[in-house]
Each structure stands twice: as structure tokens, then as C-alpha cells.
Amino acid sequence: xxxxxxxxxxxxxxRFGEVRALRGLDLAVPQGTxxxxxxxxxxxxxxxxxLLTTLLRPDAGxxxxxxxxxxxxxxxxxxAIGVTGQxxxxxxxxxxxxxxxxxxxxxxxxxxxxxxxxxxxxxGLTEAADRPxxxxxxxxxxxxxxxxxxxxxxxxxxxxxxxxGLDPTSRTGIWEAVRELKQDGTTVLLTTQYLEEADRLADDxxxxxxxxxxxxxxxxxxxxxIGSYAEAVVxxxxxxxxxxxxxxxxxxxxxxxxxxxxxxxxxTRDGTxxxxxxxxxxxAAGVPLLDxxxxxxxxxxxxxxxxxxxxxxxxxx
Amino acid sequence: MSTLAHDGTAMLGxxxxxxxxxxxxxxxTQTMPITMLLFFGYVFGSxxxxxxxxxxAFLVPGLLVATAANxxxxxxxxxxxxxxxxxxxxxxxxxxxxxAVPLGQALADLVVTAAGTLPLLLVGLAVGWRVEGSxxxxxxxxxLLLLFRFACTWVGILLGLLSRSEEAAGQLGxxxxxLPLLSNAYIPTxxxxxRLRTLAxxxxxxxxxxxxxxxxxxxxVPEGAAWPVRHPVAGSLAWCAVLIAVxxxxxxxxxxxxxx
Numbered sequence: 001x002x003x004x005x006x007x008x009x010x011x012x013x014x015r016f017g018e019v020r021a022l023r024g025l026d027l028a029v030p031q032g033t034x035x036x037x038x039x040x041x042x043x044x045x046x047x048x049x050x051l052l053t054t055l056l057r058p059d060a061g062x063x064x065x066x067x068x069x070x071x072x073x074x075x076x077x078x079x080a081i082g083v084t085g086q087x088x089x090x091x092x093x094x095x096x097x098x099x100x101x102x103x104x105x106x107x108x109x110x111x112x113x114x115x116x117x118x119x120x121x122x123x124g125l126t127e128a129a130d131r132p133x134x135x136x137x138x139x140x141x142x143x144x145x146x147x148x149x150x151x152x153x154x155x156x157x158x159x160x161x162x163x164x165g166l167d168p169t170s171r172t173g174i175w176e177a178v179r180e181l182k183q184d185g186t187t188v189l190l191t192t193q194y195l196e197e198a199d200r201l202a203d204d205x206x207x208x209x210x211x212x213x214x215x216x217x218x219x220x221x222x223x224x225x226i227g228s229y230a231e232a233v234v235x236x237x238x239x240x241x242x243x244x245x246x247x248x249x250x251x252x253x254x255x256x257x258x259x260x261x262x263x264x265x266x267x268t269r270d271g272t273x274x275x276x277x278x279x280x281x282x283x284a285a286g287v288p289l290l291d292x293x294x295x296x297x298x299x300x301x302x303x304x305x306x307x308x309x310x311x312x313x314x315x316x317x
Numbered sequence: 318m319s320t321l322a323h324d325g326t327a328m329l330g331x332x333x334x335x336x337x338x339x340x341x342x343x344x345x346t347q348t349m350p351i352t353m354l355l356f357f358g359y360v361f362g363s364x365x366x367x368x369x370x371x372x373x374a375f376l377v378p379g380l381l382v383a384t385a386a387n388x389x390x391x392x393x394x395x396x397x398x399x400x401x402x403x404x405x406x407x408x409x410x411x412x413x414x415x416x417a418v419p420l421g422q423a424l425a426d427l428v429v430t431a432a433g434t435l436p437l438l439l440v441g442l443a444v445g446w447r448v449e450g451s452x453x454x455x456x457x458x459x460x461l462l463l464l465f466r467f468a469c470t471w472v473g474i475l476l477g478l479l480s481r482s483e484e485a486a487g488q489l490g491x492x493x494x495x496l497p498l499l500s501n502a503y504i505p506t507x508x509x510x511x512r513l514r515t516l517a518x519x520x521x522x523x524x525x526x527x528x529x530x531x532x533x534x535x536x537x538v539p540e541g542a543a544w545p546v547r548h549p550v551a552g553s554l555a556w557c558a559v560l561i562a563v564x565x566x567x568x569x570x571x572x573x574x575x576x577x
Contacts, residue, residue, distance in 0.1 A: 089402055090407060094334055098334050
């Protein structure tokens with residue numbers, strides 16, 4: 001069976017004057033999956049979304065969104081996508097209900113008033129429905145924006161930093177909505193600065209750096225690139241050095257200390273290292289062990305490490 | 318129903334809601350000329366050789382046209398606001414006809430203008446302005462006024478779409494109040510020095526103002542003026558045709574491709 005892709009791009013390039021914002025972006029997002037696009041500010045995440053949502057025209061490369069060619073079939077792409085973004089927004093002078101009705105009419109939905117009322121209800125906005133949306137809180141506005149993107153169920157939904165600046169409750173609400181959409185078979189491309197968000201929502205992550213996809217894979221795969229983090233917490237500060245010696249021997253990596261917690265840890269790529277063995281070795285060395293752990297790195301650690309690798313290479317070059 | 322008609326109607330509705338929900342700009346631009354009529358008519362009017370009542374009757378058509386020229390400012394504000402707040406981009410990701418959004422804006426503006434001009438007409442009548450033309454001529458004058466507003470709005474939409482920020486559009490938009498100052502809207506141009514007079518008479522506002530004065534029966538067409546003022550109706554139509562032919566396609570193109 002061949003995979004069908006919600007988003008498939010090859011060698012997308014975009015330049016603004018001297019700045020090469022995208023330098024050959026390859027993305028493959030299978031239909032019905034969530035792809036998290038991660039990257040530092042200026043990596044090209046927003047440019048990628050603007051290209052893929054037909055707001056910008058690529059200088060080179062090609063892409064298909066929901067099976068339609070981005071450039072030659074732009075109107076068909078627009079019929080198939082929903083966009084909720086940082087720098088795109090609804091009309092603040094209109095109420096929530098008026099905004100959704102307008103979108104329903106533009107999407108030629110039958111019964112625009114009913115559709116608007118349904119979505120307002122689903123996103124908990126019924127009470128605020130008849131206030132100008134400029135008076136909404138950040139979270140409410142983002143929910144309204146998402147509701148507007150779902151007027152007609154999109155085949156591919158683009159979410160450009162959908163939870164930036166939101167409080168934890170609003171963030172959880174958006175996450176719930178994304179999970180539901182995925183269950184309904186919608187392909188979601190999500191850019192974010194929050195690794196936790198990508199970790200929770202994304203099937204695959206594309207780490208974008210300097211206009212290219214630097215690494216791609218499932219969150220688990222990306223974490224495996226880095227290895228696990230072995231850590232020991234000790235009762236006696238004097239024992240830290242001894243524990244560090246054990247970790248050094250087991251992992252071959254430079255241990256790092258957290259004196260405040262009385263902890264020392266090191267990264268290991270050795271897949272055969274297990275927690276019982278770690279504990280046995282530390283115990284055999286006479287380390288007064290309070291706690292020990294062997295856990296996958298957080299995406300933050302992956303992110304820092306993979307971008308640090310680049311900096312090293314550049315220094316070397 | 319064709320795409321453009323369907324989407325244009327939806328966008329027209331949106332613009333009307335926008336003005337209804339937030340009428341400050343519309344109210345300000347429509348009440349300003351009333352203040353100016355009373356101020357110019359009674360304060361400046363007292364200092365002019367022309368009798369006060371006669372000057373006020375002269376002033377009403379001029380203010381009507383100057384207010385229509387505010388379409389540049391309003392069009393610019395609205396287009397810049399949409400552009401810089403991300404609304405334009407949001408609409409551009411939808412399967413919507415490219416011409417529909419600016420067209421909806423320009424048509425909604427006409428509806429608002431038509432309604433907003435009534436108070437000025439009533440105050441004008443109260444201070445001595447009279448309509449002496451035939452019914453057909455008066456209808457023609459109203460049509461010409463709205464056509465000129467429509468043309469000015471497209472100039473504004475293009476400028477708004479080209480603006481760097483909302484503030485920049487606001488400043489440039491406010492500066493357009495100067496345009497009627499160099500025309501025959503507030504003063505007769507007969508006594509202006511040579512080149513200044515030519516410039517003022519080639520101002521589209523002068524042709525439209527003269528046409529209105531003529532059609533309303535307020536003043537005869539001045540002799541020895543530049544061509545658009547000597548043939549005010551043809552001159553006005555020509556100006557409107559040129560403005561629309563240049564700015565409408567440019568604005569639609571800019572809207573469709575902004576930032577691409």
C-alpha cells in the first residue's frame with residue numbers, strides 16, 4: 001500500500017532579498033498524522049507555513065498539499081486547508097458569531113448560522129459569541145480562530161504556534177482539539193517552540209534549522225539520537241565524585257553535576273545499560289544512593305544538543 | 318451565482334458589520350464637513366467679498382466632494398488595518414475570489430457614504446443652500462458624487478495595501494484633507510495666480526465640485542478655466558474613469574499577491 005501524504009514538499013526555497021529563509025525544505029507528512037515543526041526563531045518555520053498555505057510563492061522546489069500542487073492548483077489547496085496562525089487573524093471589529101458566519105458563507109456551508117452556533121458551543125464561546133472578538137482573551141481568540149479553521153472540515157490543518165502566550169488551561173484545550181481532529185483523520189502540521197507540545201501531539205517531528213529540515217523522525221527516534229540520561233542522587237556530597245567515576249566508566253561521557261540536588265548524571269548511547277545494572281555498579285562502589293534513574297532525554301535536551309552540534313560543526317568549519 | 322458576486326456580497330456584509338460595530342471613523346468623517354460648513358460659512362464667510370449665504374451655498378457642493386475625497390483616507394485605513402492585523406492574510410488562505418475582498422470594501426463604503434451624506438445635505442439646506450436643478454440633474458449629481466467616492470476609495474485601498482504600518486497609513490491618510498485646499502471646493506479659483514490656478518483646476522475635486530454646482534443649479538460654470546472645469550460633467554466622468562481604470566486593477570493585483 002502506498003502512503004498518501006497530507007503535505008509533501010521537495011526542495012522548497014524562498015528568499016527575501018539577501019536572506020535565504022528556506023533552503024530546500026523537504027517535508028513528508030502522511031495523511032492523518034500530526035507533524036510538529038520545531039526550530040529556533042528565524043529557522044524558517046513561519047515562512048514554511050506561509051508557503052504551504054499559498055500566502056507566498058516558492059522561488060524553487062515543489063509541494064503538494066492534500067494532493068494538490070501548491071502553485072498550479074492554489075485554489076484547490078485553499079479549499080482543502082485550515083489555517084490558524086500567529087500572524088493571521090480574524091476581524092476584531094466583528095463578534096465571534098459574525099466572524100464564523102462570514103467564514104461559513106465564504107466556504108459556502110449550508111446553514112451558516114447553525115454551523116457557527118455549533119462551533120461556538122463546541123469551543124465554549126457561546127457566552128461571548130456576541131461580543132467583538134477584539135475583547136476576547138488570548139485563549140478565547142485562539143479558540144475562535146481554530147473554530148473558524150474548522151468551518152468546513154479541512155483535510156490539512158496548519159497551526160502556527162497555536163499555544164504561544166496561552167495559559168495552561170487554554171493550552172490543554174487546544175491540545176484536546178488537535179487530538180480529536182487527528183482521530184477524525186485530519187492531517188495537522190504544527191509549528192511550535194514548546195517541545196512538550198510537540199512531544200505530546202506529534203507523530204513525527206521535523207527539526208528545522210536555517211531553512212532546512214535538519215532532523216526528522218518520531219519524538220522517540222529523535223531522543224534515541226541523543227541517548228538516555230543516567231542520573232544518581234546521593235546522600236553524602238563527598239560521594240558525588242565517586243558516583244561520577246562510575247557514570248564515567250559506564251557511559252564514557254563527561255558527567256555533569258547538580259550540587260543543589262546532590263545529583264550527578266551523564267548521557268549514554270549504550271542501549272544495553274539498564275537501571276538495575278546502574279544501581280548495582282553504584283552500590284558496589286559504595287555510593288550512598290538515594291535515587292537513580294535512566295530516562296530518555298527531554299525534547300529540550302534533544303533540541304539543544306542537535307543545534308549545538310551544528311554550532312560545533314560551524315566552529316570547526 | 319458567480320464566485321465574485323457571492324464572495325463580494327459576503328465581504329460587503331462584513332464591511333457593513335465592521336462599520337456598525339465600530340462606527341467612530343465613519344461618524345467622524347461624516348460630521349467633520351458639517352463643522353467645516355458652519356465654521357467656514359459663518360467665520361470665513363464674514364470676511365469674504367461674497368455675501369455669507371451665497372458663500373454657504375457655494376460651499377455645500379465643495380464639502381460634499383471634499384468628503385467624497387475622504388474615500389482615499391477611509392479606504393487606506395481599512396485596507397491597512399486588515400493588512401497589518403493579519404486579516405488580509407487570513408482571508409487569502411480561503412477559497413475566496415481575489416477581487417471580492419477589496420470590491421466588498423469599496424461597495425460597502427458607498428452604502429455608508431450614501432447614508433452618511435444626508436445630515437450634511439440637511440444642515441446645508443438649513444443654512445441657505447438650495448437645489449434648483451431638475452430632478453434628473455440632481456440624480457446625476459448624486460450619481461457623480463458616489464462614482465467619485467468609489468474611485469477615491471480604490472486609490473485608498475491600493476495605498477493601504479502598500480503601507481508599511483497602520484500608523485504610516487494613518488498619517489498619510491490624514492494628510493489627504495489637504496487635497497481639497499488646492500481646488501475650487503472652498504474658494505473660487507478665478508483669482509489664484511497663474512500656475513496655482515492651473516494646478517487647482519486640474520485637481521479632480523474641482524471638476525466634480527463644478528459639476529455638482531452646475532447640476533444643483535448653485536453656480537454657473539466659470540469661464541476661462543481649465544478643460545475639466547469648463548466641461549465639468551465630462552471632466553468628472555473622465556477623471557473617475559481614469560482613477561478607476563488605474564487603481565482598481567492595481568489594488569486587486571496587490572491584494573492577490575501581497576507579500577508573495
